[in-house]
Each structure stands twice: as C-alpha cells, then as structure tokens.
Amino acid sequence: MSDRIPTASRPAGETSSELECFPYSVHHADEGVCLLVRMGPYRILLDCGIDDISILKKGKRSPPADLVLCSHAHPDHAQGLLALHQAFPSLPIYASEATTQLLPLNWLGTQNIPQFCQALPWRSPVEFQDGLSAELFPAGHLPGAAAILLTYTTPQRTYTLLYTGDFFLSNSRLVEGMPLEELRGLKPDVLIIEGSYGTARHPHRRSQENQLAERINRAIAQGYCVLMPTPTLGIGQEILMLLRSHHSFTGRDLDIWVDGMVATGCDAYLEMLPQLPAAVQNFARHQPLFWDERVRPRMRRLTPQQRTDVGKLPCIVITDENADLQQYCQPETGPWLILFPEKPGRLLPHPQSLPELAPQPSTTVETYLLAQHSDGPGITQLIHNLRPQHVIFVHGSPAYLADLTSLDELQNRYHLHSPASGTAVDLPVGDTFIQPAAPETNYEGELNELGTVITITLPEAIIADPRWRVFADTGLVEARWQGEELVIRGLSQRELLNQTSDRLIASEVSCCATCKFQRGQRCWNQSSPLFGFKVTPEGYCPVYERSSNEE
Numbered sequence: 001m002s003d004r005i006p007t008a009s010r011p012a013g014e015t016s017s018e019l020e021c022f023p024y025s026v027h028h029a030d031e032g033v034c035l036l037v038r039m040g041p042y043r044i045l046l047d048c049g050i051d052d053i054s055i056l057k058k059g060k061r062s063p064p065a066d067l068v069l070c071s072h073a074h075p076d077h078a079q080g081l082l083a084l085h086q087a088f089p090s091l092p093i094y095a096s097e098a099t100t101q102l103l104p105l106n107w108l109g110t111q112n113i114p115q116f117c118q119a120l121p122w123r124s125p126v127e128f129q130d131g132l133s134a135e136l137f138p139a140g141h142l143p144g145a146a147a148i149l150l151t152y153t154t155p156q157r158t159y160t161l162l163y164t165g166d167f168f169l170s171n172s173r174l175v176e177g178m179p180l181e182e183l184r185g186l187k188p189d190v191l192i193i194e195g196s197y198g199t200a201r202h203p204h205r206r207s208q209e210n211q212l213a214e215r216i217n218r219a220i221a222q223g224y225c226v227l228m229p230t231p232t233l234g235i236g237q238e239i240l241m242l243l244r245s246h247h248s249f250t251g252r253d254l255d256i257w258v259d260g261m262v263a264t265g266c267d268a269y270l271e272m273l274p275q276l277p278a279a280v281q282n283f284a285r286h287q288p289l290f291w292d293e294r295v296r297p298r299m300r301r302l303t304p305q306q307r308t309d310v311g312k313l314p315c316i317v318i319t320d321e322n323a324d325l326q327q328y329c330q331p332e333t334g335p336w337l338i339l340f341p342e343k344p345g346r347l348l349p350h351p352q353s354l355p356e357l358a359p360q361p362s363t364t365v366e367t368y369l370l371a372q373h374s375d376g377p378g379i380t381q382l383i384h385n386l387r388p389q390h391v392i393f394v395h396g397s398p399a400y401l402a403d404l405t406s407l408d409e410l411q412n413r414y415h416l417h418s419p420a421s422g423t424a425v426d427l428p429v430g431d432t433f434i435q436p437a438a439p440e441t442n443y444e445g446e447l448n449e450l451g452t453v454i455t456i457t458l459p460e461a462i463i464a465d466p467r468w469r470v471f472a473d474t475g476l477v478e479a480r481w482q483g484e485e486l487v488i489r490g491l492s493q494r495e496l497l498n499q500t501s502d503r504l505i506a507s508e509v510s511c512c513a514t515c516k517f518q519r520g521q522r523c524w525n526q527s528s529p530l531f532g533f534k535v536t537p538e539g540y541c542p543v544y545e546r547s548s549n550e551e
Contacts, residue, residue, distance in 0.1 A: 017426055017427060017428040017429065018039065018040050018152070018154070018159055018429070019037075019038070019039060019159055019161065019189060019190055019390075019426075019427035019428075019429060020037070020038040020424060020425065020426055020427060021035060021036070021037050021038075021190070021192065021392055021419070021424070021425045021427065022035070022036040022037075022038075022422075022424045022425075023035050023036075023394065023419050023420075023421055023422070023423065023425075024036060024050065024055055024056065024421060024422070025049065025050050025421050026394040026395065026419065026420070026421050027049065027076055027394060027395040027396070031049075031050060031076075031421070032047070032048075032049020032050050032051070032075065032076035032077060032079060032080070033046075033047045033049045033076060033077050033394060033395055034046075034047055034048050034049055034050050034056075034080065035047065035163070035192065035394065036064065036065060037150070037161060037163075037192075039132065039150060039152035039159055039161065040131070040132075040152050040154065040159070042066050042129055042132045042152065043064070043065040043066050044065055044066065044067055044068075044069060044132075044150060045064060045065035045067070045068040045069070046068075046069055046071070046148065046163050046192070047069075047070055047071055047077040047078065047165065048068060048070070048077075048078065048079075048080035048081050048084050049074075049075065049076040049077040049078060049079055049080060050079070050080045051079055051080060052080075053080045053083045053084050053087065056080075056084065056087075057087055063088040063090070063091040064088075065091070066128075066129065067091070067092045067093070067094065067128055068081070068084065068091060068092065068093040068094065069093075069094050069095070069134060069148050069150075069163075070093065070094070070095040070099060070103070070117065071095075071099075071139065071145060071146055071147070071148060071163065071164075071165025071166065072095075072096075072099055072102075072139070072141065072142045072144055072145035072146065072165055072166060073095075073099050073102035073103050073105065073106065073142065073144060073233060074142060074166065074231075074233065074234070075106055077165065077166070078099075078103055078106055079106050081093060081103065081106075081116070081117065082106070082107050082110070082113065082116070085114070085116040089116075092118065092128075093116055093117045093118065094117065094118050094119075094120050094126075094134070095117050095118075095119065095120065095144070095146070096119065096120060096122065096136055096144045096145075096146045097119040097120075097121075097144070097275065098143045098144025098272050098275040099117070099144035099145070099146070100115075100117045100118070100119045100144075101144070101268065101271065101272045101275070102142075102143070102144060102233060102268055102272070103117055105232055105233060105261070105264065105265060105268055108261065108264065120134070120136050121136070122136055122137070122138065122146075123135065123136070123137060123182070125151065131152055131153040131154060132150070132151070132152050132153075133150075133151045133153075134148055134149065134150050134151070135148075135149045135151070136148060136149075137149065137178070137179065137182060137183060138176065138178060138179060139164060139165050139166065139167040139168070139178050140167055140168035140169060140170070140171075140172070140175055140176065140177040140178040141165075141166045141167055141168040141175065141234075141372055141373065142166070142175060142233060142234050142372075143174060143175055143269070143272065143275055143276060144272075144275065145165055145166060145167070145175070146165060147162060147163065147164045147165060147167060147178065147183070148162070148163045148165070149161075149162050149186075149188070150162075150163070159189050159429065160186070160187075160188040160189050160190075161188055161189060161190040161191075161192070162183075162186065162188040162190070162191050162192070162386065162388070163192040164178075164191070164192065164193045164194060164382070165194070166194055166196070166372070166373055166395065167193075167194065167373070167374060167382070168371075168372060168373055168374050168378075169374050169378045169381065169382065170204075170205040170374075170378075171205070172205060172238055172372075173209075173237075173238050173241035173242055173245070173280075174237055174238055174241055174269070174276060174277070174280055175276075175277070176277050178382075180381070180382065180385055183382075183385065183386060184385045184386075185385070185386075185387065186386050186387075187386070187387045187388065187389075188386060188388045188389075189388065189389050189390065189427070189429045190388060190389070190390045190391075190392065190427050191383065191386055191388035191390065191391050191392070192392045192394060193379065193382065193383065193391060193392070193393060193394075194373065194393075194394060194395035194396065195379060195393045195394070195395060195396040195400055195401045195404045196344055196373040196395055196396045196400070197344050197371065197373055197374070197375045197376060197379075197396070197400065198344070198376060198396060198397075198399070198400030198401065198403040198404060199376035199400075199403045199404060199407065200344075200375050200376055200400075201375050201376055201377055202369065202371050202375040203369075205371070208369050208370050208371065209242050209246070209370065210246075211368070211369070212239070212242070212339075212368045212369075212370055213242060213243070213246045213248050213249070214248065215339070215366075215368060216243070216248075216316065216339075217248040217249070219337040220254065220314045220316075223314055223335070224314060224334070224335050224336065224337045224364075225310075225311045225313075225314055225315050225316075225317065225333065225334050225335070225336050225337070226315075226316045226317070226336075226337050226339060227317045227319070227325060227328055227329070227336055227337070227338045227339070228316070228317065228318045228319070228338075228339045228340075229319055229320060229321040229322075229323055229325070229338070229340060230262055230318060230319075230320075230321055230341060231262075231320075231321050232261040232262060232264065232265045232320070233265045233268075234372055235341055235370055235372060236258075236262040236265065236266075236318050237262075237265060237266060237269055237290075238370065238372075239318060239370070240256065240258065240266070240290060240299065240318065241280075241289075243256055243297060243316065244297070244299065245283075249297050250296075251296050252296055252297050253296055253297075254296065254297040254298070254314070254315065254316070255297065255298050255300060255313075255315045255316070256297050256298065256299045256300070256315070256316045256317075256318070257300055257301075257302040257306075257310055257315060257316065257317045257318070258290070258299065258300070258301055258302060258317075258318050258319075259301075259302040259307075259317065259318070259319040259320070259323070260319050260320035260323055261320050262318055262319060262320060263301050263302070266289075266290040266291075269289065269290070270289060270290065273289070297316075302317065302319075307327050307328060307330075308330055310328060310333070311328060311329070311330065311333030311334055311336065312332065312333055325338065329363060334362045334363065335362035335363065335364070336362065336363045336364070337364050337366065338363065338364065338365045338366070339366055339367065339368050340365070340366070340367045340368075341367065341368060341369075341370060342367045342368060342369045342370075344396065344397065344400060376403075376404070379404065380407065380409060380410065383410065383414065384409075384413075388414060389414065389415060389429060390414065390415045390417065390427050391410065391414045391415065391416050391417065392417045392418070392419065392425060393405060393416070393417065393418045394418075394419075397467075398418070398420075399465050399467050400467075401418040402418065404416075404418070405417075405418050415427075443458055443459055443461065443462045444459070445457050445458040445459065456488075470490065470492070471489070471490035472490060473490060473492060473534070474490065474491050474492065474534050474536075475534070476490070476491040476536070477489065477490055477491060478490075478491055510540060510544050510546070511537060511538050511539060511540050511544075512530075512535040512536065512537055512538070512539040512540065512541075512544075513537035513538070514546055514547055515544050515545060515546070515547060516545050516546065516547040517545065518535060518547075521534055521535060522534055522535065523535050523541075525541075525543055525545075527543045528541045528543045529541060
C-alpha cells in the first residue's frame with residue numbers, strides 16, 4: 001500500500017476519507033501547479049509546474065506518487081517533469097499525445113531529452129491499478145490540454161475526481177473549446193478547477209480578437225512597428241493565425257517576423273498538425289500555416305543578422321516574453337508600439353522597467369486582452385453543468401479565488417475550498433452539506449456631499465488587497481448606475497490611452513498632452529512633482545514646457 005498524504009498541515013478536527021488533496025503548489029504567484037491527490041490507497045500527482053522539486057523528494061528514495069498525470073505543456077504545469085523523471089525513472093508519467101510532443105519545449109537547452117511521458121487517448125478510460133483509472137477530455141486553452149477524470153472503484157462505491165487543468169470554453173484560432181456537452185451532468189465527487197480570472201467578465205473571444213487586430217491595424221497605418229513579446233506556446237501562435245486570416249490584414253503588403261522560442265513553438269505546431277482542429281488542417285492544405293513569403297502578409301522567421309534592419313518600415317515582430325527588446329528598437333527604426341498580453345492582476349509595464357527603452361520618445365507601451373482561460377461566468381457555468389460535491393479552486397491570486405468562493409450561487413450548492421500550498425484538504429463524500437463561512441470581502445465607507453463635489457471614504461484595509469494596485473493604477477475611476485446600485489471601477493491605462501487617441505486637445509492649451517516631457521502618458525521631467533507618475537492629458541504642473549512639435 002502507498003503512503004498517505006502528509007497530514008501535518010491538515011486543520012485540527014478534520015477526519016480522513018477515501019479522497020484527499022495535498023497541494024504542493026497552487027500557482028498563487030509565479031509558482032506553478034503541483035497537486036497530490038489520494039484516492040483510497042493510491043497517490044496521483046497532477047501536474048508538476050514547480051522549478052525546484054526538492055519538496056517532492058524530501059530525502060527519500062521512493063517516488064512521491066504512484067503515477068503522474070500532466071494536463072498540458074505550459075511551464076507552470078510541466079517544467080518540473082524532467083527533473084522528476086531523472087530523480088525517479090520508474091515513476092510513470094502520462095499526458096495526451098499532443099502534450100507529449102510539446103513537452104520538450106520546456107527544456108530546449110537540454111541535450112538528449114528522453115521520451116519519458118506516455119501518451120493517453122482521448123475519451124477512453126485507461127486502468128492503471130486495480131480499481132484506479134483515468135480518462136482525458138479536451139480542455140481548450142492549448143493543443144493537447146486535457147481535463148482529467150480519475151475514477152476509483154471499491155466494492156462499496158465509486159469515487160470520481162475531475163481536474164480541469166487550464167481550461168477555456170470558447171473556441172480559439174488553433175484550439176477548440178472544452179466540449180461542455182460531453183461533461184454535462186457528470187456529478188464528480190470532487191472538481192479541481194482553475195480560477196485565473198476570478199469573477200471577471202470578458203467580451204466574447206471574437207470581440208477580443210477584433211479589438212487587438214484593430215489596434216495593430218491602426219498602429220501600422222500610423223507608421224508604427226508593432227513588437228509583441230509572448231510565451232513560447234499558445235498566444236503567440238494564436239496571434240499569428242489571427243493576423244493571417246483577419247480581413248484587416250489579408251492580402252496586405254506587410255511583413256510579420258517571428259523570433260526566438262516562439263518560432264520554435266510554431267515548428268512544433270507544424271509537426272503535430274493532425275492534432276489541430278479540422279479547420280486548421282484544411283487551412284494548411286491551401287497555404288502554409290506559418291512560414292509563407294508568397295501570400296501577404298508575409299510571415300518570416302527572423303534571423304540574428306536581420307534584427308538590426310527590422311523596423312525601418314512598418315512591420316510586426318513577435319518574440320519571446322523575456323527577450324531583450326532593445327535589439328529590435330534600434331536607432332533609426334520605429335516608432336514602436338510594444339504590446340504586452342494582459343495577465344490577471346498585472347499592471348501595464350512601467351517604462352522604468354524597460355530602461356533601455358525609457359529614453360526613446362518614439363516607444364509606446366500598451367497591453368491587450370486575448371484571454372486563454374475562462375472568465376468568471378465560464379467557471380460558474382462549468383461548475384453548474386458538472387454538479388460536483390466538492391470544488392477546489394487553484395491557479396489564481398488568493399483574492400481572485402476568494403471572490404469565487406464567496407459567490408452565493410456556489411456557496412449554496414457546493415463544498416468550496418481554496419487551499420494554500422502545503423495545506424491538506426480532506427474530502428469526505430456524503431449527503432451532509434456543511435459550508436464554511438465565506439471570507440469577508442465587503443468594506444464599509446462614508447459618503448459626503450460638499451457643494452459640487454462628492455467624496456467617498458473607504459477604510460485603509462482595502463489597500464491590503466492586491467487588486468487595489470490595479471484599481472488605483474491611474475487614480476481615475478468611472479461610476480455608473482446598475483439598477484439601484486452605483487458601480488465604481490478603476491480606469492486602466494489601456495482605456496485612457498485609447499480615449500486619449502480619440503480626444504482632440506487644442507495645441508495652444510498648456511497641459512501634459514502638449515508637454516515635451518510627457519511620454520507614454522508618464523512625466524519624465526525630474527524637476528516636476530509628477531516625475532515618474534502617470535499623468536492625464538489635461539494635467540498641468542509649474543515646470544511645464546511646450547513640446548517642440550507644438551511650438
């Protein structure tokens with residue numbers, strides 16, 4: 001019999017059951033996902049996205065689990081698998097066929113990577129041990145991404161656990177969405193689900209794509225070069241397919257350059273073409289999926305020798321998210337628009353965080369939304385269709401996960417859990433429903449009317465929530481009525497930039513919009529009290545100097 005899950009961190013008073021979950025890592029910050037599940041006598045490791053696997057070894061020679069199941073090939077779910085295999089060569093590791101093909105991209109600098117991951121079929125239960133089986137369902141998000149259904153059967157009853165990994169209900173350019181109809185009414189005892197975006201609501205996927213294409217199109221029309229740092233797999237290839245097929249770019253005399261590991265990721269997609277949706281395979285029959293210099297817009301791999309020449313004419317460059325951007329934004333090139341993908345809770349990069357670009361007034365930094373995970377309504381929709389008894393939220397900031405566990409529509413129907421790393425969760429299965437109290441997320445304040453000004457005062461405790469930095473990023477808010485309630489939200493810099501581009505400010509007005517020190521909507525005059533801060537176009541300070549373009 002296998003050892004039980006560590007119980008040192010289990011809250012006092014809890015009793016053990018046939019189902020337990022011990023999260024080594026739940027991806028609250030930059031850490032990856034690594035979950036140990038016990039079903040009866042068996043231990044199953046779900047993903048290994050941690051860089052340091054010493055926590056799994058603990059000085060022992062025996063493996064930390066009986067088997068490992070990997071949901072998909074992104075580093076935050078898979079980067080520790082090679083080290084785990086090297087430490088325990090006999091430990092079986094399984095994933096979908098497409099994931100086994102993409103996994104080596106996590107260790108491109110490593111020589112002679114063994115084929116240690118075994119492929120499992122879709123929608124076909126595979127028995128690993130007596131009474132223990134697993135079945136994979138497509139999860140959207142990334143080619144090969146799988147939702148994993150674990151089943152443990154005893155003479156008394158059958159226990160089921162579904163782990164979504166990262167999932168996306170909507171279809172994207174290269175991946176079909178999770179097939180909700182196949183999972184509807186499954187009623188697993190336990191659902192382990194990601195909550196990357198918390199309760200946020202996003203526009204429809206096609207609307208997100210159109211907004212991004214329109215922003216790139218506008219920048220190219222204004223003579224800008226567009227630089228887009230992206231991860232190796234996923235969003236970079238999605239953007240390339242968007243640009244290849246969107247009406248704003250079809251047939252356009254334009255070069256799209258792909259550099260670094262993103263180009264290697266494109267090659268990996270081409271090698272697994274039969275694993276991609278039928279529509280993508282049909283597209284590839286008529287023209288190359290990625291590398292094509294014949295059909296406009298031309299898509300080319302960027303060589304090191306070409307980097308100094310790229311940007312002298314409007315173009316699009318997609319490169320690695322950690323690349324040195326200065327190698328593209330060279331003198332006598334541009335101007336450049338740098339577009340970063342939005343991540344939950346991440347602010348627009350400050351120009352000072354890009355020191356090599358900060359002095360260049362011709363560089364603009366913005367973000368865009370092209371979500372790869374389901375939003376709040378998508379998360380609740382999946383839960384209500386599955387109808388589990390226990391729901392464990394992982395993969396998201398604690399504040400976002402707390403939002404989900406506080407939803408009345410979930411509180412009233414399911415046992416909700418949002419464990420921290422290292423805290424075991426016992427999962428008793430039965431008819432009794434005892435739901436712990438939801439975390440407090442309300443803040444009481446005061447409202448005062450002072451002539452033509454209304455002030456709303458909130459307690460300082462609200463600042464402790466990490467979401468406050470995003471809410472208060474620009475210092476501007478928008479209020480609107482929603483029935484009898486007044487909803488207030490912070491305005492992001494991306495919205496302000498879009499508003500500013502559409503707003504005409506008279507050239508004779510002395511304000512930040514016409515000041516020579518305002519670049520990227522920040523003040524770069526060291527003599528100004530606003531130095532380093534975001535400024536509104538209508539702002540003004542005593543050391544204002546008119547831009548030479550306005551004189």
